[in-house]
Amino acid sequence: DGGITQSPKYLFRKEGQNVTLSCEQNLNHDAMYWYRQDPGQGLRLIYYSQIVNDFQKGDIAEGYSVSREKKESFPLTVTSAQKNPTAFYLCASSPTGTGYQPQHFGDGTRLSIL
Amino acid sequence: DQQVKQNSPSLSVQEGRISILNCDYTNSMFDYFLWYKKYPAEGPTFLISISSIKDKNEDGRFTVFLNKSAKHLSLHIVPSQPGDSAVYFCAASATTSGTYKYIFGTGTRLKVLA
Numbered sequence: 001d002g003g004i005t006q007s008p009k010y011l012f013r014k015e016g017q018n019v020t021l022s023c024e025q026n027l028n029h030d031a032m033y034w035y036r037q038d039p040g041q042g043l044r045l046i047y048y049s050q051i052v053n054d055f056q057k058g059d060i061a062e063g064y065s066v067s068r069e070k071k072e073s074f075p076l077t078v079t080s081a082q083k084n085p086t087a088f089y090l091c092a093s094s095p096t097g098t099g100y101q102p103q104h105f106g107d108g109t110r111l112s113i114l
Numbered sequence: 115d116q117q118v119k120q121n122s123p124s125l126s127v128q129e130g131r132i133s134i135l136n137c138d139y140t141n142s143m144f145d146y147f148l149w150y151k152k153y154p155a156e157g158p159t160f161l162i163s164i165s166s167i168k169d170k171n172e173d174g175r176f177t178v179f180l181n182k183s184a185k186h187l188s189l190h191i192v193p194s195q196p197g198d199s200a201v202y203f204c205a206a207s208a209t210t211s212g213t214y215k216y217i218f219g220t221g222t223r224l225k226v227l228a
Contacts, residue, residue: 004157035218042118042203042218043158058215090157100146100165100207103216105157 002027006091006106012114013078013085021076021109023091032074033092033103036060043090049074050096078111086113117141118206120219128227133191135222137204140185144206148216149178149189152201161202162189194226 004025013019025032031050035043045058049068063082068074074093078085088110092103119138127133137147145166150158164171164178164187171178177190191198201223205216 006157009155040123040220042116042220043205044218045215048215092157100163102148102160102163105150105159107155107157 004091004093004104004106006109008109011109011111013111014114016080018077018079021089023074023106025072025093027093029093030096031094034076035090037088037090085111087111118204118217118219120204120222122222124223126225126227127194129196130193133194133224135189135202137187137219138185139206141208143208146207147187148205150203158203196226196228199224199226
């Protein structure tokens with residue numbers, strides 16, 4: 001079955017620690033995205049990548065970093081510079097980054113601070 | 115500034131009746147709109163979309179209406195079923211320098227009562 005796999009489902013971070021959230025897709029999609037969801041808020045775009053080895057900042061990129069070395073993988077690192085990292089993180093992909101296409105989402109990773 | 119607004123955080127409807135979920139937007143450059151459905155602890159799944167050249171799009175029990183002059187769209191579910199109970203997000207997009215990014219609303223939680 002094609003889809004997007006996010007791991008882990010739950011993640012705990014200590015103060016001052018970097019953590020990396022995994023996102024893998026086998027849909028052969030070119031474009032991938034990371035969103036953050038907070039209670040009572042819509043999904044907010046952190047980073048996106050329209051093609052391998054290229055990525056762009058979204059609306060709330062501060063304190064986060066990404067890489068796109070392979071088409072199927074788009075890991076997100078939450079750095080210690082992100083002061084309020086507790087949230088639900090969603091990864092998505094679409095066939096290309098151009099043209100209007102629905103995005104396919106993974107099941108998310110919930111990050112909490114210890 | 116919230117460009118996409120879902121002013122009703124929750125809605126309860128009897129099984130078999132119509133559910134109407136509303137979404138307002140402020141950016142007149144938005145020209146493509148989508149609705150997503152989200153169950154707890156899962157990622158959103160695409161439901162239906164509409165481009166600004168249309169005012170209605172129908173898919174089975176789901177119909178989306180777009181009123182460009184009022185900057186308003188709505189999702190109608192007829193007849194509503196208990197399995198429709200979920201959070202519904204609307205999203206809007208406009209081309210910005212060839213990049214297609216979506217702005218999501220805050221969601222409306224629909225509860226269909228058996």
